[in-house]
Amino acid sequence: MRGYWSWRGDAQESSANVTTADRSGGSEARIGADDGDSSWGQAIRVGVGLWFVAWCCYLIFAAVVVAIAPPRRTDPGPSYDWMFRVYAHWDSGHFWRVAAHGYLSRGRHDVNVAFFPGYPLTGRYLASAFGLGHTTLGDYQAALALLAWGGSAAASVLLYKLVAESLGSRIAGVSVVVLLAGPYSHFLMASYSEAPFLACALAAWVAARHRCWVWAGVWCAAATFMRVNGAFLLAGLVVMYVLDARANRAPLLQRRALGLLLPVGALFMYFGWIRVATGTWVGWFVAQRKGWDRYTTWPWRTLHKTVENLQLASSKVGNYQTSMELLFAGLLIAALVLLARRGQWPEFTYVGLTALSLMTSSFYQSVPRSTVLAFPIVIMIAAWVVTSRHRLLVWAACSVSVLLLLINTATFVRGYWAG
Template sequence: MAWALSRLLLGVTVVLMAAATGQGAVGHEWATGTWWLDRFSAWDSYHFVRIASVGYLPPGLECCDQAFFPGYPLLMAALAPLTGGNVTAAGLLISVVAGTVAAWLLWRLVADDPRGGPVAAGRAVALLLLAPAGFFLVAVYTEALFLALALGAWVLAGRRHWWWAGLVAALAAGVRVNGLFLATGLVVMYAVQWHHDGRPRPRPDVLALGLPALGVGSYVAYLHSRTGSWDAWREAEARGWDREVAWPWEGVAAAWRALLDSPDAWLAASRAADIVAVALGVAVTALLARQRRWPELTFMVLTIGVVVCSTLWVSAPRYALTWFPAYLALATMRDSTAYRRLYAVGLGLSFVLLVGATWAVAHRQWVA
């Protein structure tokens, strides 16, 4: 209930901030014409709306919708009849519902954890609730849906419902490529359970771990059938956003140059936030290693690594919304006076940054 109310308040705040300063309808071909609804659809949202409306590679467009996986726009198109045919409204509905489900699943995950409990679960949800990039959990973006599916797969796997976990992880992999990192973490979780059980060989449900790869492989095969390239997804990333694989030190250097070359204060703040988010992500991986959470560590190392080893560090605060192991690790640290103080300061700082980022979004300044 607290989560649902917070999302309502966040959405109303965006609309009021925009209305108070005369922000009108967005001049974009995929805008709805309803100014308040367009407040929740910007930047990457237009790719999802276009895919849901006309599919991939319509006549006259060769790039770069291929960089976006089909799970979210397919669901938008499927639910559009419920919103009068408006796929943008359908995308917003998906994010709001999925975000609420994700909050409940995060609470459940931390509450069931041996080091957690109801108090720790409340802390984890509060951290997600006040995350500075929280606007994207009530926008036409994939973060809310991916987070709900990833947490669902994780909770199911922790309870040894592996066929269901594999299926849900496959759905997550159909939403974002990070679903492959989720699947790798599940492989480690399966291995840990197998070791604890002392079985001589894995159970038949080990086959469920291959379901996410089948989902991604199907999308790659589809793009090949349309473009003739088995590497169409990566090519779209490179062509549309100039994102290439790099050594970590090259990625750090590129992020620093991007910060120094920022043409205005808002873009500089966003690029600085990218660097800070990645640094905090690296710190969390160290915390997960200290807590000996090997499946969660695997997911985080791969997720952070793909950003670090890239020539384009962008949207890292938004990506951090899907780093559920971070919320688990931070909420289950050893309780002490120092921890409570640090947690309170962190929440306060997050709240200030959330307000600032929300104001920027309402005024169409680039955020994450």
């Protein structure tokens, strides 16, 4: 098997079999795969460049927001580590607690087991390196922030590479902009596991597009250690593998497919540890219900409960965010319809399982934030922005998106929930 990182020759050839994006029949399918430079060097230059601009903008905007309207929680004010703290709210505290004190610092049934170990434990080792064995709160905050920023930078590079090989460099560049400047993209700068997960997920998808199934499994396993969404990613990769094998009339059972078992192993490792630590295999689900009142139910009940929450919302922020939950749930369904019509079954599987998990929960929670991880939707939006003849509509949609980003980022920086 040729090396994954140096493989470029078969990218365009394999795209016809491994991905169905070019068979979609949409206008983006007419953009040539050789439109511009799709090399790793170009991906790094464009991806890191756009990420750095976005990173600076997020920090500057946060500084302005804090200066005008300080967070509701007491903060010592700007200092050398201010940039590591300004986007560390809500679930960031859980990640910090796991990194600093482990999963069971508050007892055997600590809700922190709801968070997969990849992100906080990597943060622990990085913080230990910073503190030379004598770690402080600042070390953990810096480590978790740097991991998130590094993940979002890597995701930008990988998204550019993925799109440039099939749809051209122009759509690839716009895809990175859409990723970094979407309505809820502030979570890519926050001390959350979204950015590291997305980087691993895109690495797995790029590897699969090049038929490097072992590497795809390795990166998918890494993604699974970050978030439960790794299971949905694995399902999408399996569909891609089956379609590729059928297109090439190859047997389904091949040694190279064994790499796709690695994510299953990662999932069983964590749930096995939960079984040992808490005494039950369903400890993760118990933590979800205990900490966030999340449990599986019928989708119509989920919708009914969410609408009820909207009617009973006691604050403007709660009313707004619940409205966004409903809006983005509708956008997810619309995206799934488009993916199905275009025959993009691997992408449909990944996004579809993500949507299914969100829409069969007790109520819509974190639906907008989860769309940040749905990179096939990001690519569809970017292709529409580039190819649409309705420029006024494109500009209107972009303006609304940026406005929502500003509102959500300011809300999150001030310590209120935003996604």
